[in-house]
Amino acid sequence: MRAHANGSAIPYLRLAWIAVAASVACYTARLMIMQRRQEASHTALRALEEKFHKAFKVSPVALAISRLANGCFLEVNDRWLEKFQSTREQLIGKTSIELGIWVDPNERMRFAEEIRKKGSVRDVPFNIRMAGKISSVLASGELIELDRAPVVITALLDVTELRNATQQLQQVQKMELVGQLAGGIAHDFNNLLTVIKGYAELSRNRDSHATMTGDVHEISKATDKAAALTKQLLAFSRRQVLQPRNITMNSMISGIEAMLRHMIPENIELVMVLAHDLGTVHADPSQMEYVLMNLVANASDAMPNGGTLRIATRNLDLTSAYPERDFEIPAGRYVILEVSDTGTGIAPEFLGRIFEPFFTTKEAGRGTGLGLSTVYGIVKQSGGYVWAHSEPDAGATFKICLPRIDQAADEVALQALATPSVLGGNETVLLVEDDSSVRELVTKILAQYAYRVVSAASGTEAIRLARQYESEIHLLLTDVIMPDGSGKDLAALLRDLRPRLKVLYISGYPHIPSAGVDTMDFREAFLAKPFAPADLAGRVRETLDQE
Numbered sequence: 093m094r095a096h097a098n099g100s101a102i103p104y105l106r107l108a109w110i111a112v113a114a115s116v117a118c119y120t121a122r123l124m125i126m127q128r129r130q131e132a133s134h135t136a137l138r139a140l141e142e143k144f145h146k147a148f149k150v151s152p153v154a155l156a157i158s159r160l161a162n163g164c165f166l167e168v169n170d171r172w173l174e175k176f177q178s179t180r181e182q183l184i185g186k187t188s189i190e191l192g193i194w195v196d197p198n199e200r201m202r203f204a205e206e207i208r209k210k211g212s213v214r215d216v217p218f219n220i221r222m223a224g225k226i227s228s229v230l231a232s233g234e235l236i237e238l239d240r241a242p243v244v245i246t247a248l249l250d251v252t253e254l255r256n257a258t259q260q261l262q263q264v265q266k267m268e269l270v271g272q273l274a275g276g277i278a279h280d281f282n283n284l285l286t287v288i289k290g291y292a293e294l295s296r297n298r299d300s301h302a303t304m305t306g307d308v309h310e311i312s313k314a315t316d317k318a319a320a321l322t323k324q325l326l327a328f329s330r331r332q333v334l335q336p337r338n339i340t341m342n343s344m345i346s347g348i349e350a351m352l353r354h355m356i357p358e359n360i361e362l363v364m365v366l367a368h369d370l371g372t373v374h375a376d377p378s379q380m381e382y383v384l385m386n387l388v389a390n391a392s393d394a395m396p397n398g399g400t401l402r403i404a405t406r407n408l409d410l411t412s413a414y415p416e417r418d419f420e421i422p423a424g425r426y427v428i429l430e431v432s433d434t435g436t437g438i439a440p441e442f443l444g445r446i447f448e449p450f451f452t453t454k455e456a457g458r459g460t461g462l463g464l465s466t467v468y469g470i471v472k473q474s475g476g477y478v479w480a481h482s483e484p485d486a487g488a489t490f491k492i493c494l495p496r497i498d499q500a501a502d503e504v505a506l507q508a509l510a511t512p513s514v515l516g517g518n519e520t521v522l523l524v525e526d527d528s529s530v531r532e533l534v535t536k537i538l539a540q541y542a543y544r545v546v547s548a549a550s551g552t553e554a555i556r557l558a559r560q561y562e563s564e565i566h567l568l569l570t571d572v573i574m575p576d577g578s579g580k581d582l583a584a585l586l587r588d589l590r591p592r593l594k595v596l597y598i599s600g601y602p603h604i605p606s607a608g609v610d611t612m613d614f615r616e617a618f619l620a621k622p623f624a625p626a627d628l629a630g631r632v633r634e635t636l637d638q639e
């Protein structure tokens with residue numbers, strides 16, 4: 093550094109000043125930069141906060157921020173308010189225990205403890221009270237710090253509906269599976285029973301030896317019992333041939349009232365509350381009688397010490413779907429039949445199983461557990477719903493709901509099924525049956541009653557025979573379902589060839605509803621397997637004699 097001419101220190105001073113000014117400028121600049129940075133980070137923070145706030149607010153998951161220590165709510169989102177059907181004012185500042193959210197308050201302690209330990213938990217299942225109902229939720233929590241105090245962000249996922257839907261699906265699948273199994277067994281059994289019963293009856297008629305006749309009679313009786321069982325299984329698997337008509341439940345009930353009164357012991361009072369304006373339903377009257385008798389028998393069994401049995405009917409108009417325990421009744425117009433009792437009631441763990449075949453709480457020999465499964469099958473096949481409400485010791489109510497139709501009930505009384513006095517005849521019967529033992533048996537029976545029989549193992553063979561056969565064929569006696577098509581289709585084809593042909597279906601296994609054979613017009617003749625020779629002969633004669 094050079095000295096000034098006069099040797100003074102002024103240049104140094106100036107230099108010092110410049111240095112000071114520069115540092116001040118630098119410092120100020122740095123301050124300004126820092127301030128700018130701070131402002132920028134504030135803005136960023138504010139933007140972040142706003143983003144979080146928005147995400148919190150619009151989240152489809154219910155979110156809440158609460159104090160870890162006591163569960164006091166600091167903030168909740170709209171979804172939370174919606175789920176709990178509360179306002180912010182009702183929740184903020186209150187604890188979850190005060191609000192009675194926890195079904196088991198100890199669970200709140202456990203949840204908080206786990207978050208304290210781990211800092212974050214995911215999808216813990218709980219039952220909590222939400223808008224007056226107990227709901228299943230999956231709760232997740234995250235521990236954060238707010239104003240130096242630990243708080244928890246909780247997210248609740250309501251899985252009640254999902255869980256219910258899964259349970260319903262499982263229940264439906266289970267019933268479907270058991271139904272298929274039961275139906276399959278019943279079908280094969282029916283053919284076997286037809287043969288056993290048929291030959292037992294034939295040999296009984298032929299052999300007059302007293303002991304032999306007695307033995308054969310026992311075989312025949314046992315076959316009848318087995319046949320009754322398979323009939324129930326077929327009903328459960330919805331594979332019965334129904335003969336639906338337009339009926340009112342009230343007249344069906346009145347028709348069997350006397351019998352019902354006989355069925356129940358004297359210490360049970362029977363009360364009927366039948367709606368006078370009850371609508372019509374399209375259902376098989378004898379099947380509905382069977383349903384009612386089963387429910388009455390169960391109610392009666394549940395009241396060993398007496399009580400009240402109530403049978404009620406009413407119309408029900410649903411403007412929106414009505415959720416029941418295991419299913420939903422769609423909106424629509426219905427008729428309800430209710431059978432309630434004041435008996436022992438049903439334990440909750442059994443309530444979901446009572447419609448399963450062979451589920452019984454009755455001692456061996458008293459119940460087979462097929463009553464309600466039959467009811468279930470018949471009601472389902474008729475397009476209706478059946479369910480039960482019950483509590484232990486508080487009785488049970490069974491409800492059946494069938495679609496209501498806008499038509500008057502059929503006036504005609506059911507054709508009396510009286511067996512005609514003359515059973516035999518000399519007409520020609522075309523028999524179509526794929527099961528060879530049943531075919532042989534039926535041929536034998538008809539031959540005994542003097543009919544001429546032309547038999548075929550399939551629909552195709554039957555058509556060929558019908559084309560070739562030169563004389564008149566009076567009756568087509570056919571299985572409802574055959575490997576190569578439905579009996580109904582076969583009848584239609586043969587009627588083209590022979591318009592005067594009468595038709596009698598043998599019902600065994602109408603398992604293709606789309607073939608239109610699960611329900612038949614009530615004027616069409618059919619005979620359910622297994623049958624006794626006299627039943628067959630009677631039905632054949634009756635069909636032939638029909639106008």
Ligand SMILES: Nc1ncnc2c1ncn2[C@@H]1O[C@H](COP(=O)(O)OP(=O)(O)OP(=O)(O)O)[C@@H](O)[C@H]1O
Pocket residue numbers: 386390391392394433435436437438446447451452453454458459460461462463464465487488
């Ligand atoms: N009204 C009722 N009150 C109490 N329990 C009932 C009632 N109805 C049915 N149950 C229960 O449901 C079970 C199944 O009934 P379901 O009618 O299918 O069979 P079951 O009566 O035991 O035998 P089955 O009817 O074949 O003779 C019964 O064993 C009983 O535990």
Ligand SMILES: [Mg+2]
Pocket residue numbers: 386389390459462463464
């Ligand atoms: Mg029963």
